[in-house]
Amino acid sequence: MDERQGKENQVDGHFPEEWIMSVVEARNKGREHLLEGLSVVAGNDITLREWIKGDPEKVLGKAHHEKHGSGTGVLVKIIDSAERLTVQVHPDRKKAEELFFSSYGKTECWHILGGRAINGVTPYVYLGFKPGVTREQWEKLFWDQDIEGMLNCLHRYEVKPGDTFLIEGGTPHAIGSGCFLVEIQEPTDYTFRIEKTTPSGFRIDDFMCHQGIGFDRMFDCFNYEGRTREDTLKKWKIPPCVLQEGGGKREVELIGYKYTPYFGMTLLEVEGEMDVPEESVFSGMYILSGKACFTSGREMMEANAGEQYFLPADTSFMIKNRGNEPFRALRFRGPESE
Template sequence: MNKSLPTLYGDFPLKLAPARAWRTYVGGKLIEELHGVADQDDNHFPEEWLMSIVSARNVGREHIVDEGLSKVDLPDIDVSLKSLINENAAEFLGESHFEKFGNNTGVLAKIIDSAERLTVQVHPNRDKAKELFNSAYGKTECWHIIGGREINGEPPYVYLGFKPGVTRELWESLFENQDIEGMLNCLHKYDVKPGDTFLIEGGTPHAIGSGCLLVEIQEPTDLTIRIEKVSPTGFEIDDFMCHQGIGFEKMFDCFNYDTYTQEETLEKWYVRPFVRTEVRDNREIELIGYQQTPYFKMTLVEVESEIDITNDGVFSGLYILSGSGSIGSEGYRQSFNIGDQFFIPAKVSGFTLRNEGDQPLKALRIFGPRITD
């Protein structure tokens, strides 16, 4: 017999409301369009956070304690995914995950739409995160480009990695002089297109360029070291937002000063997808996997008709990139449209995705860290 409503205790895929986060840069117009909202201007909410149990770190907004946190998308219910997991961690995350990582998902994903270049930045690796921030997680991340737009006639691009010849002394000098052109000249620049995927390990300098629409999957922190004191559009960045409380001297300890050529950088951090499973016209493509990093995994599901997915006792997130349809599990079926997202508890044994529209159905699956060593 069909059930009319899901429980909140891990029995069904749980629909989540969009969670936007304030940032120092502007964007977000293409995210609004994903949700069917036209004619919106870019603003300081250029990111939608997915499956998030992490609060955003923003100076002057510390009183907004739930900014960035995912909440359940059910009528008359105001409850965060974080609180549900805290109450039911083993059922939501799985016994094996809970034994190793506790009540932390160990992962965060975002949709990012940049109308301007982000400031040149770095995130700490796990060792530096522990040493400098007393955090169990750093912020290794991965970008998967899903779209974009030209900004002032320039196609989407990213900056990634130090060029040969860069030293800590040079990098600190460029910061002291706020020589932005010099900073950018130290990094490799790549034009990007939908389907491109890059791994950005903690310690690697980088900047998302203007015009990028991408999915970012990362370790679950908001630790960002910025070395520009003013954003490209003129927003003055607070000192804390630059060094995250550890001071200007220590923040340079977060960078890995290894250097690579343009070709070596691509070989090291450009990730090529592969088809993991294919049944008739339905398939699942691995975009980033545990062979590249133990911290997360992300796949793309393409559904022409219907596909059955086994959950294998692990939790995951689901984000609808295109199309419309329904998700069914244990006799309960929920409809969805582009831009909708779900949390799939570990307790759910499996689910079915059904394409019920006239457009290709594409959905991202987001996974936490590898459980086995």
């Protein structure tokens, strides 16, 4: 994370996430006095949430505004895990409405950007229950804090750059050590953790485990339907789909609305130039590598690796590669609106 942000004295810290295009406040016990999680508009010193509220229909698009209101309906994170993150689950929309009076749950999607072996261990993830796991068994493992037993209930997969996984609300999961990935999700921070101590020994407050609803209702949020290793991959590993290619440009769909109506994400690769036509709804962009010039009418700006952009509805522009390597960027879309 520090390397991509160009920081000196780069370290692996306890905050392994960068939130992109965020209008969501983070829920961190003991840090309630800090306004964390909200993206800020560069050069204006206001949050993206405040800026959108100035004219939400124009910024987000009429169709989105009519269906989803003045929120973006999506949150994007860049995650770098120096250690395995805790085993957790997120509520689906039904449970989120019941427990938090929220219109959004926390279905999410991971796209692996890279990785590094840590202590000789190849990057990996845990995803979904194995067949035969019961609620009673899962609760006992929690109260015993039998971490090895918990992990043995889940499927473990080694991952490589380009892999994409959909994690529906209710599905237990954990990001393993050494994963560098982008996560696109519904715009909430409801996370139930069933480990009370991180692998490195950091103590997790009970509230951060059950999010204030109590442990009994926390266990209501798990989907205990187990699947075989092969069926789990068939259901949740998403294959890439090339949308356009040729003339020094390429666009690949990483997750589309045919898999979930909650969000979409594509990868843009530009060796020369690419026209980005206007769309009736907003989108976002995160620059993975290279540098380019964005041109829209008479306006022009330089774009560099590590930068993030919010693209209002009806925005069109041209990308012109200005480097010696392909310009690569992720483009994010909110929930299906038409």
